[in-house]
Amino acid sequence: MSEIRVTAEKLVEKPLTIAELRAAVQSGTTKAVDLAEGYYGRIQAHNPLLNVYLALTKERALEQAARVDAAAAKGETIGAMAGIPVGIKDVLTMDGTVTTAGSKILGGYRPPYDATSVKRLEAAGAVLLGKINCDEFAMGSSNENSAYGPVRNPVDTERVPGGSSGGSAAAVAANLAVATLGTDTGGSIRQPASFCGVVGVLPTYGRVSRYGLIAYASSLDRVGPFAANVRDAAEILSILAGHDPHDATSSRLPVADYAAESDKDVKGLKIGIPEEYFGEGLDPEVQAQIESGIDGLRAAGAEIKKISLKHTRYAIPTYYLVATAEASANLARFDGVRFGYRSPKSTNLSSMYKLSREEGFGAEVKRRILLGTYALSAGYYEAYYKKAQQVRRLLANEFMDAFAGVDAIVTPTSPIPPFKLGEKTDDPLAMYLADIYTVTASLAGICGISVPCGTTAAGLPVGMQVLGPHFGEAAAFRVARAVEAAQ
Amino acid sequence: MSTMVTLEEVERVAELANLELAADEAPAMQRDLNAILEYIEQLNELNTKGVEPLAQVSDLLASVVDSGDGATLRPDERTGSVDRAKVMRSAPETDGAFFKTPKVIER
Numbered sequence: 297m298s299e300i301r302v303t304a305e306k307l308v309e310k311p312l313t314i315a316e317l318r319a320a321v322q323s324g325t326t327k328a329v330d331l332a333e334g335y336y337g338r339i340q341a342h343n344p345l346l347n348v349y350l351a352l353t354k355e356r357a358l359e360q361a362a363r364v365d366a367a368a369a370k371g372e373t374i375g376a377m378a379g380i381p382v383g384i385k386d387v388l389t390m391d392g393t394v395t396t397a398g399s400k401i402l403g404g405y406r407p408p409y410d411a412t413s414v415k416r417l418e419a420a421g422a423v424l425l426g427k428i429n430c431d432e433f434a435m436g437s438s439n440e441n442s443a444y445g446p447v448r449n450p451v452d453t454e455r456v457p458g459g460s461s462g463g464s465a466a467a468v469a470a471n472l473a474v475a476t477l478g479t480d481t482g483g484s485i486r487q488p489a490s491f492c493g494v495v496g497v498l499p500t501y502g503r504v505s506r507y508g509l510i511a512y513a514s515s516l517d518r519v520g521p522f523a524a525n526v527r528d529a530a531e532i533l534s535i536l537a538g539h540d541p542h543d544a545t546s547s548r549l550p551v552a553d554y555a556a557e558s559d560k561d562v563k564g565l566k567i568g569i570p571e572e573y574f575g576e577g578l579d580p581e582v583q584a585q586i587e588s589g590i591d592g593l594r595a596a597g598a599e600i601k602k603i604s605l606k607h608t609r610y611a612i613p614t615y616y617l618v619a620t621a622e623a624s625a626n627l628a629r630f631d632g633v634r635f636g637y638r639s640p641k642s643t644n645l646s647s648m649y650k651l652s653r654e655e656g657f658g659a660e661v662k663r664r665i666l667l668g669t670y671a672l673s674a675g676y677y678e679a680y681y682k683k684a685q686q687v688r689r690l691l692a693n694e695f696m697d698a699f700a701g702v703d704a705i706v707t708p709t710s711p712i713p714p715f716k717l718g719e720k721t722d723d724p725l726a727m728y729l730a731d732i733y734t735v736t737a738s739l740a741g742i743c744g745i746s747v748p749c750g751t752t753a754a755g756l757p758v759g760m761q762v763l764g765p766h767f768g769e770a771a772a773f774r775v776a777r778a779v780e781a782a783q
Numbered sequence: 784m785s786t787m788v789t790l791e792e793v794e795r796v797a798e799l800a801n802l803e804l805a806a807d808e809a810p811a812m813q814r815d816l817n818a819i820l821e822y823i824e825q826l827n828e829l830n831t832k833g834v835e836p837l838a839q840v841s842d843l844l845a846s847v848v849d850s851g852d853g854a855t856l857r858p859d860e861r862t863g864s865v866d867r868a869k870v871m872r873s874a875p876e877t878d879g880a881f882f883k884t885p886k887v888i889e890r
Contacts, residue, residue, distance in 0.1 A: 392869075408869035501840050515839050545841050613823040624800060631801065633882050638875035645887045650803035662802055663815055666793065669800040670816065683826050685836030690829070692843055724815050725822055741840030766844055 311471050314380055314528045321379035322368050328361035328379030332423050335381040339425070339472050346448050348463045348472055350386050351394050352426035357381070361423045376535060378421025383473035385464045386427040387434050388519065389508040390414055397510045398432040398442040398460075401656025402636045411508020412540045413477055413519045420535045425473055431460035432658045433627065434479055434512045437487060437730040439463065440721055441660045448717070451493055451757055455714040458488030461522070465492035468522045475523040475532055479509055481516045482615050483709075483734025486746035489522060490709035490759025493748045495529045495776070496522045500767050501741035502547040504533075505540030513622035516615075516738050526747060526776045530554035533769065549767055558773035563597030567775060568702035572608040573733055579712045585750035585758040586708045592782030593706070593775065603698055603705070607691050608736055614691065615735040616728060617671050617684035623661075624668030630656065663724060692740040699742075699765035704775045707733050709746040709759035733761060743769050747776040748783060788816045 312320075320326035336354060343349050364379045384390060387397045389407035396402045410418070418424060431441040439447040439462025449457040450470035457466040461478030465488035468476055478485040480498045489496025497520040504519045511517060521532035537551040569590060574583060594600050632638035632652030639655050642648035657665070671680035698705065711732055720727045737744045742765055749760035760779055764772030793813045797804050804812060837843070867880070876883040 405873050406869075407873070408865040502844065545839070547844075607829075610826055610829060613826050616819060617823060628801075632875055633884055634870075635873045636875070642885050644885050644889065647803075648885050649801045653801055654803045654805070657802075659808075659811075662804070662808075663812060665800050665802065666796050666812055667816060667819060670788065670792075670796045673796060673799060680823070682836050683831060685838055686831035686834040687826055687829060689834055689837035690831070692837060692840060696843070725818050728819070741843065766840075 311524050314531055317380055318378055322374050324368055328364040331379055332357050332361045332381055335425055342470055346466055346470055347445050348429055348447055348467045349426045350429050350444055353393050353424055357423045357425055364421050375421030377417055380422050380474050381425050382422045383425050383428045383467045383476040384414055385430050385461050385478045387479055387510045388414055398430045400443040401630050405636050412505035413536050416535055428467055429463035432661050434460040434481055434484055435660050435664055436460045437727050441658055443658055449492055449714050455716050458491035460484040462488045464522050465489050465494055468494040468524055475521055475528055478522055480518050480520055481512050482738045483731040485520050486709050486734050486744055486761055489746040491714040493757030494522055494524055495526050496746045497529050497533055498744040500743040502545050504536045505543040505546045507540055507542035511626040513619040516619055526780050527555050527558055530558045530773045552770050554769055554773050557770035558777045560774050562774055562778045565598045566601055566702040567593055567598045568601050568603035568698055568705040570603050570605040572605050573707035577711050581752040582708050582758050586760055589749040589760045589779050593778055596778045601702055605694050607694050610687050611736040612732055614684045614687045615739060617680050620664040620668030621671050621681050624665045627665055688739050695740040695742055703771045705763040707761045709761040713752050713756035737763050742766055743772055745772050745776045747779045749779055787820050788813055
C-alpha cells in the first residue's frame with residue numbers, strides 16, 4: 297500500500313477506507329491524534345449548518361487517540377478500528393456523556409455506563425468523536441422530530457437526511473466521521489443511508505447487543521453501522537456482533553469475518569425480486585436506478601428470480617401497532633423521578649408525572665404513546681395488538697419461505713428520494729408510509745443493508761435494500777459489494 | 784373519515800399514559816389517531832384465525848439463538864452493579880442515597 301499521510305489540515309475530500317487509515321496509523325505516517333483533530337476541525341466548520349453532532353467527547357477521544365499512537369509507536373499491533381474516528385447516535389449511552397435520545401425529557405442526562413456496542417468499538421481502538429442527533433427516541437423518518445432541531449442532508453441541505461438515524465447517515469456523507477453507529481426499529485438505519493448516499497446495515501435481531509440502547513420497541517430495536525463503503529460496514533459489524541450477557545436476546549452464534557465474506561463474488565447466488573416492492577407509490581426514477589442495479593447483479597453472475605411477498609402491504613399497519621404498543625410500555629420509565637426532566641410546576645406525585653411527560657415529550661412521541669396505549673387498553677387488545685402479532689408471524693413466515701429458494705432479496709430502500717424539510721411534518725400517516733419497504737425486515741427479524749445505487753436526475757441518492765435471512769449477513773454483504781462495484 | 788376514537792377516549796387514554804394534553808393538543812391527536820386507525824383497519828382483510836401471535840422473533844430462532852447449551856439463565860454469582868453516585872448525579876432530586884419526589888400521600 298502506498299504511504300498515506302493525513303494531517304489536520306489535509307483531510308482528504310474522498311474519505312479513506314478503515315483498512316487504509318488503520319494501516320497509516322499503525323505505520324505512524326498518520327497520527328490518530330491528528331486524525332481526530334482533523335475531524336473536529338471539519339465538525340466545527342460544517343456542524344452549524346448540518347446540526348449533526350449534539351455533543352463532542354473530545355477529551356475521551358484524544359486520550360484514546362494518544363493511546364493508539366503510543367501503542368503504534370512501540371510497534372504493538374493496534375486494534376481493527378484503531379484511530380478510526382466514529383460518531384455515536386444519541387440513543388446509545390456513553391458513561392458520563394450527556395445522552396438525550398433527541399428528547400427534552402433527557403436533557404442533561406449522564407448515563408452511568410457505556411452501551412455494549414460503544415464499548416466494543418472503543419476496545420477495538422475506535423476514537424469516539426461525540427454524540428449524534430436523531431429523531432426523538434428514534435421515532436421518525438426525517439430527523440425533524442429531534443428536540444434539538446433537524447439535521448440537514450449534506451447532499452442537498454434543503455432536504456431531510458431521513459430518520460431516525462439521520463445524523464449518523466449525514467455524518468458519514470459529510471465526512472464528519474469515518475463511520476457511525478445508528479439504530480433501526482422500522483428502517484431508521486436503512487432509510488437515512490439511502491437518503492444520504494451511504495451504506496447502512498440492519499443486523500439480524502440478536503446479532504448485536506442492545507444493552508445501553510435507550511429502548512423504543514424492544515422486539516424490533518437493533519444497533520448497526522453506517523460507513524462510506526460496504527467493506528468498512530462489514531468490518532465494523534464483525535466487531536459489534538456477538539453474545540452479551542447483558543442482553544438475553546443476543547445470539548451465541550459465531551461471528552463471521554464479514555469483510556472477507558464481502559470479498560466473494562455473487563456468481564451463482566440466487567437473488568429474489570419481490571413484485572410487491574415495485575408497485576404503486578414507487579418513484580419512477582428510483583425504480584429505474586434499482587432496475588439498473590439489478591441488471592448489474594445479473595451481469596456479475598447472480599441468478600435473478602421473481603418472487604412474491606403477498607403480505608407486504610400489511611407491514612406498515614402491523615408495525616405501527618407493535619412498535620407503539622412496546623413504546624408505550626418502554627417510555628413509562630420517563631416520569632421525572634430517577635433521571636431527566638422534572639417539571640418545576642409539579643405540586644404532587646401525579647402532577648409531577650403528567651407535567652414532566654407533557655412538557656418533556658414532543659408531539660410524535662406523545663402520538664405513539666397514545667396509539668400504543670390505546671391498542672393495549674381493555675377492549676382493544678384483541679382487535680389491535682394481538683391481530684398485529686398474528687400478522688407479524690405471517691410476515692416472518694413468508695420471508696422464511698422465500699429464503700428457502702433465494703440467498704438474498706433486493707428492493708428499493710425507500711419508495712422516494714429524500715424529501716424537503718417540512719414537506720411531511722403535518723401528516724403523520726404520510727411520514728409513516730416512507731417506511732413501507734423497510735418495516736417488513738424489522739418485523740421479521742432478518743438482516744438488511746442499504747447500499748447506494750445511482751442518483752436521480754437531480755443528483756439525489758437512491759439506495760438499494762439487500763435483505764438476507766436470519767444470520768445471513770454474509771450473503772447480503774456479497775450482494776451489496778457487487779452493487780457498489782457496479783456504480 | 785370515520786371517527787373511531789372520540790375526544791373523551793383520547794383523554795382517557797392520555798390519563799392511562801400519564802400524559803396531560805394541552806387543550807389544543809387533544810383534538811389534533813384525535814384527528815391523527817383516527818387517520819392512523821383507519822389505515823390500520825386493513826388488517827381485518829386478513830383471516831388470522833388460528834395464527835399464533837409472534838411477540839419476539841427469538842421464538843422463531845430458538846434453535847439457532849440458544850445454540851442448545853441451555854444457558855438461558857446465568858450462573859447465580861454476585862457481580863457488581865452501577866455506582867450509586869453515578870446514578871444519582873442525573874436524578875432531578877436526591878439526598879444522595881434515595882430519589883426524592885413530591886409528597887405521595889396527602890394528609
